Amino acid sequence: xxxxxxxxxxxxxxxxxxxxxxxxxxxxxxxxxxxxxxxxxxxxxxxxxxxxxxxxxxxxxxxxxxxxxxxxxxxxxxxxxxxxxxxxxxxxxxxxxxxxxxxxxxxxxxxxxxxxxxxxxxxxxxxxxxxxxxxxxxxxxxxxxxxxxxxxxxxxxxxxxxxxxxxxxxxxxxxxxxxxxxxxxxxxxxxxxxxxxxxxxxxxxxxxxxxxxxxxxxxxxxxxxxxxxxxxxxxxxxxxxxxxxxxxxxxxxxxxxxxxxxxxxxxxxxxxxxxxxxxxxxxxxxxxxxxxxxxxxxxxxxxxxxxxxxxxxxxxxxxxxxxxxxxxxxxxx
Ligand code: UT7
Numbered sequence: 506x507x508x509x510x511x512x513x514x515x516x517x518x519x520x521x522x523x524x525x526x527x528x529x530x531x532x533x534x535x536x537x538x539x540x541x542x543x544x545x546x547x548x549x550x551x552x553x554x555x556x557x558x559x560x561x562x563x564x565x566x567x568x569x570x571x572x573x574x575x576x577x578x579x580x581x582x583x584x585x586x587x588x589x590x591x592x593x594x595x596x597x598x599x600x601x602x603x604x605x606x607x608x609x610x611x612x613x614x615x616x617x618x619x620x621x622x623x624x625x626x627x628x629x630x631x632x633x634x635x636x637x638x639x640x641x642x643x644x645x646x647x648x649x650x651x652x653x654x655x656x657x658x659x660x661x662x663x664x665x666x667x668x669x670x671x672x673x674x675x676x677x678x679x680x681x682x683x684x685x686x687x688x689x690x691x692x693x694x695x696x697x698x699x700x701x702x703x704x705x706x707x708x709x710x711x712x713x714x715x716x717x718x719x720x721x722x723x724x725x726x727x728x729x730x731x732x733x734x735x736x737x738x739x740x741x742x743x744x745x746x747x748x749x750x751x752x753x754x755x756x757x758x759x760x761x762x763x764x765x766x767x768x769x770x771x772x773x774x775x776x777x778x779x780x781x782x783x784x785x786x787x788x789x790x791x792x793x794x795x796x797x798x799x800x801x802x803x804x805x806x807x808x809x810x811x812x813x814x815x816x817x818x819x820x821x822x823x824x825x826x827x828x829x830x831x832x833x834x835x836x837x838x
Pocket of ligand 1 (some may be wrong): 533534535538539542543620661662663665666729730731732733734737766767768771795797825826827
C-alpha cells in the first residue's frame with residue numbers, strides 16, 4: 506500500500522473586490538452586521554462578462570500547483586473537481602480541465618458535495634493513490650457563486666456570505682509511512698438536504714416550470730442559517746475528534762487546523778472547544794467570504810505560502826455544509 510502526499514498547491518481569486526459597503530448599495534445590509542455575524546470584510550466576485558468560470562479559475566490554480574509540484578501536466582493521471590457551480594449542467598468541470606489544459610485523455614471526476622467538496626475530493630484521490638491505481642492526481646475546488654446569487658434584500662441572508670475562487674492540490678504517490686494523508690472521514694445526513702439548497706432547475710422542476718411562475722425563485726440558494734450553524738459546530742467537532750482518535754492523536758497535537766471557511770464564528774467556536782491557540786488555526790474568510798468547495802484549498806495554499814505549514818506538521822482539515830455532508834482530513838506534512 507502506498508501513501509499520498511500533497512506535492513503542489515495553488516489558488517486563484519478574481520481581481521474584483523466587493524466590500525461590505527459595496528453590498529450595502531445593492532441591498533439593505535451593512536458592514537457591521539456582516540462582520541459581526543460572519544467575520545467577512547470583503548469577497549471576490551467575478552466581473553460580469555469577463556468570461557471567467559469555475560473551470561477557468563480552476564485552470565489558473567492548477568497551473569500553479571503543477572508547477573510547484575515540479576511535474577508537467579502530462580504527469581497527471583487523474584482529475585478530481587469539486588464544485589457546486591459548474592460551467593454547465595453537464596458535463597462537469599473535470600472534463601473542461603482536461604480540455605482547457607490540453608491534457609492526455611485521462612479520467613476526470615466531478616464531486617458534488619458543496620462545502621465538504623474538497624474534503625471528499627481529497628479522500629477520493631487518496632484512495633486511488635493508496636491502491637496504486639494512480640501516481641499524481643490533480644484535485645481542484647472552485648466556485649463561481651456570484652453569478653447565481655440573489656443580490657437584493659430578499660437574498661441578503663445568503664448572498665453576503667459567498668465569494669468566488671479556486672484552489673488546486675497535486676496529490677502524489679509516496680512510500681514514506683507516517684507522512685502524507687493519514688486519514689479521511691466522511692459523513693452525510695440527507696434528511697437536511699432542504700436546509701441549504703438550490704432546488705431548481707431540477708429534472709423534476711425544469712426551466713419551463715420556472716418560467717411559468719415569476720414568483721418561483723427556487724433557482725436561488727436557500728439557507729436556514731441558524732439551523733445550519735447549530736449543526737455545523739456539532740459536526741465539525743465530532744469529525745475532527747474522529748480523525749484525531751483514528752490516529753491516536755489529540756487536539757494538542759494539531760499544528761494547523763484549517764476549517765472550511767463558512768463563517769468566522771463557526772471557526773472560532775471550534776477553536777475554543779478544542780482550546781487551540783490563534784497560531785494553530787488559519788482563517789481567511791475575512792478576505793474571500795465563503796468559497797465553498799474552494800475555501801479549504803485556498804486557505805491551505807495561503808497558509809503554506811505564509812510559511813505556516815512546515816515539514817512534519819500535523820495539519821487537520823474539516824468541513825461541513827449542504828447535504829448535510831461533513832468530513833475531516835488528517836495530514837502529517
Ligand atoms: O458553508 C456552508 C455552511 N454554511 C454555514 O455554515 C452558514 C451557517 N449560518 C450562518 O453563518 C448564520 O446563520 C448567518 C450568518 C447566515 C446568519 O446569521 P444569523 O445570526 O443566524 O442571522 P439570522 O438569519 O437569524 O437573521 C437575523 C436578522 C434577521 O432580521 P430580524 O428577523 O431579526 O429582523 C434577518 O432578516 O438579521 C437579518 N439579516 C440581515 N441584516 C442585515 C439577515 N441577513 C442580513 C444581512 N444584513 N445581510
